[in-house]
Amino acid sequence: MGGVFGITSWEDCITDLFYGTDYHSHLGTKRGGLAVRREDGFVRVIHNIENAQFRSKFDQDIEQMHSWSGIGVISDFDNQPILIRSHLGDYAIVAVGAIKNADRLARDAFKSRRLHLSEIHGSGINQTELAAMLINQEESFESGIQNLQDSIEGSCSLLILTEKGIYAARDKYGRTPIVLGKKAGNYAVTSETCAFPNLEFDVERYLGPGEVVFITPEGYEQRKAPGDRLQICSFLWVYYGYPASSYEAINVEDTRNRCGAYLARRNPVKIDFVAGIPDSGVGHGLGYAAEAGLPFKRPFVKYTPTWARSFMPQNQNVRDLVARMKLIPIKDLINGKKFLFCEDSIVRGTQLQDTVRRLYDFGALEVHMRPACPPLVYGCKFLNFSVSRSEMDLAARRAIREVEGEYIQDLSDYTREGTAKYNAMEERIRQRLNLTTLKYQRLEDLVAAIGLPKEKLCTYCWDGVELE
Ligand code: SF4
Structure with a gap:
């Protein structure tokens, strides 16, 4: 499964990023990752969390990661975040979901002989990198995310950290949640709203299926309106969601x-x-x-x-x-x-x-x-x-x-x-x-x-x- 958290702020927000990501630890056992944007570029850290809790693996790293914006992930599979340099600019990306036709999409992309994937995930494909590749095929992040959502079978919700702010995109049918939160001088996005109360964020809104927003410390802009078909996973409430979380305000x-x-x-x-x-x-x-x-x-x-x-x-x-x-x-x-x-x-x-x-x-x-x-x-x-x-x-x-x-x-x-x-x-x-x-x-x-x-x-x- 997995979960994501992102924050943009007027001030150093590494502590909120650290705890906000940690509050997704019930969703994955394999990898934890953080990426921040600083004046001298992106800093990324990924750790194996199979035998240790997220906090114990990252508590030293965050001393070197002070920043005003960042994204984090708890992942059951891929190494994430992925850092990308492309015609869209430099960015970091994290994703949750499953791209079930990943092999076919990769094969089709390789036929052009201009595209490749560099992150090897066992014998499989790093789905977060594949998501980035599909986004990079278009002229903007918005159209790239649309290309991703139209191309995949399965689901993919994601966060993209750019120099200017964070794109948050919920998967096409909203199988996984993405929720926007607010406190003075800060906006955050999360898979699990249980990350918000202790960091003093209030829920601003629940993104709709396929919706894309762009957040900065000043506010947020809707970059793609939600679709009209919601298919949120019922199992969130039954089993793998955290008791303090809400989805669709439930x-x-x-x-x-x-x-x-x-x-x-x-x-x-x-x-x-x-x-x-x-x-x-x-x-x-x-x-x-x-x-x-x-x-x-x-x-x-x-x-x-x-x-x-x-x-x-x-x-x-x-x-x-x-x-x-x-x-x-x-x-x-x-x-x-x-x-x-x-x-x-x-x-x-x-x-x-x-x-x-x-x-x-x-x-x-x-x-x-x-x-x-x-x-x-x-x-x-x-x-x-x-x-x-x-x-x-x-x-x-x-x-x-x-x-x-x-x-x-x-x-x-x-x-x-x-x-x-x-x-x-x-x-x-x-x-x-x-x-x-x-x-x-x-x-x-x-x-x-x-x-x-x-x-x-x-x-x-x-x-x-x-x-x-
Ligand atoms: S309800 Fe079942 S099939 Fe549907 S997304 Fe959730 S776990 Fe998957």
Whole structure:
């Protein structure tokens, strides 16, 4: 996934840039990067943050980066920011999203024999550099960004730091957010609004899909009006957004509370208490408990002093080990009890299987599960949401294969809650996880909990519906 932050100011703003970027650390585990514009040119620093937090890697660097404008990124993939010298001038660029047709776009560009890419990202293409190449093909940043948005499959939101200010561009269908903030003498742009309160920024406006603005310390200008088709990622609210953030002016924690309340209204059970799998399951669990009039307890606690980050390493074995090590069960709360867990989602289900087994080992009598979203049937096509998620590894897809006995193309019956096939799939997953009951959130309830019309939300991973 990843997140970006940028700021222009009348005074040195490196501290705000440092903390503003750091507040995106829940969105990526691979790379952190900062770029600033100074009188003597651009300064850029990129660090590997796989085994250390962003702040500990950059706290020395920022001493050399005092500046009045800068951009930062937390990236799960590419090295960023990229510094570019082109006919548009010198600039630095950061981007989030996924360019799914990157190989084809690069091949087409190479045919001219005048274009090349210099950042090698493993065996793949550095998508931020590719974005810059597409921008450089036009006569202005505005038309270049338009060329980028029209050429790519997937999504790309970005910030461009120039000598005069910062371009902020939200992806064509607004799958990822870009939000403009303001405080006296400063403008900032961010993926996550949780970066704003402690830096004393107020939200100025949420950019619309495909909108482009140019910010300077004096203000901002709209350089491209928003399009009329919004497809913001629903998973932002369910799982990977930070509780203190808002998208389209709708807060994440509030939405999770509403998700839990919807879950509580359907399929009630007799239990001793409600819990949530940390971190994002907690907001859903609190909403469930409040609606059901039941106590909320923490039979697992997260060991935050060293396991502070919510995303995990890409290697599955390491990820499973980390998942186990950072949650500590409390036997006194578990032994002899019947309880219900809210979870943001069930992806593969392997970690959850281990978690449930441990709860029974510690004496749980019944373990009920209520995921805050419907079964994940399709992998994400629009964001680099998780590279390790192969569609056929999804718990729902494995269950479908078991029900059908073979691979099938038409999955529509499995995406509609209440059909015989849906019920059979849900029951397979329940059995595999050894849960007392399992009831997924209905898509209509998830949409109602977010509060935007369904047609403005991307719900592809649950129902396979995409913009025509
Ligand atoms: S497919 Fe799922 S994860 Fe991807 S943008 Fe849509 S809702 Fe988000």
